[in-house]
Amino acid sequence: xxxxxxxxxxxxxxxxxxxxxxxxxxxxxxxxxxxxxxxxxxxxxxxxxxxxxxxxxxxxxxxxxxxxxxxxxxxxxxxxxxxxxxxxxxxxxxxxxxxxxxxxxxxxxxxxxxxxxxxxxxxxxxxxxxxxxxxxxxxxxxxxxxxxxxxxxxxxxxxxxxxxxxxxxxxxxxxxxxxxxxxxxxxxxxxxxxxxxxxxxxxxxxxxxxxxxxxxxxxxxxxxxxxxxxxxxxxxxxxxxxxxxxxxxxxxxxxxxxxxxxxxxxxxxxxxxxxxxxxxxxxxxxxxxxxxxxxxxxxxxxxxxxxxxxxxxxxxxxxxxxxxxxxxxxxxxxxxxxxxxxxxxxxxxxxxxxxxxxxxxxxxxxxxxxxxxxxxxxxxxxxxx
Numbered sequence: 001x002x003x004x005x006x007x008x009x010x011x012x013x014x015x016x017x018x019x020x021x022x023x024x025x026x027x028x029x030x031x032x033x034x035x036x037x038x039x040x041x042x043x044x045x046x047x048x049x050x051x052x053x054x055x056x057x058x059x060x061x062x063x064x065x066x067x068x069x070x071x072x073x074x075x076x077x078x079x080x081x082x083x084x085x086x087x088x089x090x091x092x093x094x095x096x097x098x099x100x101x102x103x104x105x106x107x108x109x110x111x112x113x114x115x116x117x118x119x120x121x122x123x124x125x126x127x128x129x130x131x132x133x134x135x136x137x138x139x140x141x142x143x144x145x146x147x148x149x150x151x152x153x154x155x156x157x158x159x160x161x162x163x164x165x166x167x168x169x170x171x172x173x174x175x176x177x178x179x180x181x182x183x184x185x186x187x188x189x190x191x192x193x194x195x196x197x198x199x200x201x202x203x204x205x206x207x208x209x210x211x212x213x214x215x216x217x218x219x220x221x222x223x224x225x226x227x228x229x230x231x232x233x234x235x236x237x238x239x240x241x242x243x244x245x246x247x248x249x250x251x252x253x254x255x256x257x258x259x260x261x262x263x264x265x266x267x268x269x270x271x272x273x274x275x276x277x278x279x280x281x282x283x284x285x286x287x288x289x290x291x292x293x294x295x296x297x298x299x300x301x302x303x304x305x306x307x308x309x310x311x312x313x314x315x316x317x318x319x320x321x322x323x324x325x326x327x328x329x330x331x332x333x334x335x336x337x338x339x340x341x342x343x344x345x346x347x348x349x350x351x352x353x354x355x356x357x358x359x360x361x362x363x364x365x366x367x368x369x370x371x372x373x374x375x376x377x378x379x380x381x382x383x384x385x
Contacts, residue, residue: 022084025220026051029213031084033092035063036268041074042067042099046092050084050114053091063268064095073101077122080208082221083113086138086159093121107131107191107200109208112221116199117163120170125200128208132223133194136186138163171198188224288314291322301328306383329357353382 026049033056035044042064075096083089096103096118105122112134119125119133127133138159142152164182168175181187191203208214210227218226245254248262292310295301302310302325314321348355348363356364356378368375 022049022051025049025082025217026084029082029217031056033060034268035060035067036264037067037070037072038076040072040101041076042072043076043078044096045078046115046118047078047080047108050081050089050092053085053088057091060092061095064098068098073099075099075101075103077103077105077118078108079105079111079115079118080108081112081115081118082110082217083115083134086114086117089114089117093118096121106204107133109210109214109227110134110217110221117166119200120166124202126202126204127191127194127200128204128206129191130207130210130227131191132218132225132227133189133191133199134186134221134223135167135199136182167199173198186222284318285311285315287318288312288321291318291325295325295328299325300330301325303331309383329354331357331361351378353378 029048031046031048031050031053033044033046035042037043077096102124103122105119105125107119107125107127109128109131111119111127111131113136116133116135138156140152140156142149142156144152164175164178167173167178171178189197189199191200194200195203210229212229215226215229244259244263245251248259248266250258250262254262288311291314292302292307295310296304296307310321310325348360351359353364356367364375364378367378
């Protein structure tokens with residue numbers, strides 16, 4: 001399933017793989033998506049309604065770029081969503097598929113609708129013991145004249161066929177069996193039932209915490225079995241919790257879970273800053289190298305043996321170094337007729353390297369050959385300015 005792609009389609013038809021009002025629900029339970037590195041694995045978390053992916057797409061793609069640049073290959077994907085847009089879920093899946101290693105998934109309390117497609121791209125998928133899995137036919141809002149309605153209906157039929165095939169391939173059931181099940185409406189499965197039918201590979205002994213918000217999502221999705229809210233007494237075992245609470249500006253009674261979540265967010269932002277700073281540094285160095293190499297090869301203003309020093313100077317101050325190189329004259333080629341290179345013999349004791357370059361480059365060339373020590377003194381004096 002990992003390589004199956006559902007084409008991204010630009011259409012006025014809004015297709016949502018869920019039965020609830022996406023816009024209204026997304027305002028109350030917005031999409032939250034993040035990616036951070038843990039050793040050689042990308043920890044990706046997706047929760048909330050899959051809607052308005054474009055609001056976080058650029059940031060998420062930047063996170064993925066940074067992880068791939070660090071050599072991260074494997075993915076651990078956490079999903080807890082009532083579903084949402086088919087197309088947006090597919091775009092998220094395509095970003096995750098950029099990793100070349102293994103994708104292992106874990107489902108929270110709810111893996112439903114378009115969220116179930118994200119579970120399909122995982123090589124393995126474990127679900128919380130009290131989690132629920134739901135799939136059904138893609139749904140869409142169709143309006144317009146008869147030609148528009150026919151075109152949108154064809155798109156919806158194509159998506160239905162693609163999802164039916166995807167579920168059949170994942171579970172080993174026939175497409176007729178999938179059709180028979182979802183033609184009756186939403187198919188709700190417990191974690192155990194989802195494993196028995198092949199949608200997931202394992203059931204965890206861990207139970208997901210059910211909050212009032214989580215319960216409301218089950219109600220909105222029309223789940224036949226609504227879980228009870230259980231208020232768990234927080235376990236505050238963290239040794240340096242007071243110090244962390246102060247630095248993170250959390251409430252004094254913050255739980256260990258809340259502290260860890262805040263730390264994760266800070267770490268995530270720091271990682272994004274590191275990626276941006278690294279990219280900026282590489283860009284500045286490239287500009288510096290281009291400037292210096294041009295001064296050596298094209299403009300003939302400096303020699304290759306001092307390249308590293310000039311690149312370092314340009315990296316630290318590109319504008320200033322550019323101005324210096326621009327003001328420097330080019331080193332012209334000498335002819336065979338050269339006067340004596342002895343400064344004292346020609347009355348040029350106070351001449352600088354620039355004086356020789358502009359007034360008598362032939363003598364400078366002779367000096368380089370016959371009196372390299374004198375030439376070195378001129379060069380050192382020039383670059384020491």
